[in-house]
Amino acid sequence: MTVYDRYRTLLHKLALVRARAPGGDSPEADALLDTMDEVWDALSDGERAAMERERDRLALSVDTRAVPA
Template sequence: MTVYDRYRTLLHKLALVRARAPGGESPEADALLDAMDEVWDAMSEGERAAMERERARLAEASDAREVHA
């Protein structure tokens, strides 16, 4: 698994954890964020740029779901 794929996996896990406990912090979310920081540091500039685009796309999709709910 590439570092980019690892970060994507962690990002999706974080979304699931936050969906289970909206608005609240949790030890699980904190651990995921710490792991994401480590993986982010290992990513290349190109991988980081691609991930920023993906995170923006995921945020837009999340906002759209909230509007329709």
């Protein structure tokens, strides 16, 4: 697994954890964020730029699903 893929996997896990416990931090989310910080440092500048777009897209899709119809 590449560093980029590892970060992307962690990002998706974080979205799932936050969806289960909206509005509050959890030990699981804190642990994921700590790991994500370490992996982020290993990404290249290009990978970071691509991941920022992925984070924005994922945040939008999570927010869209959270809005009541």
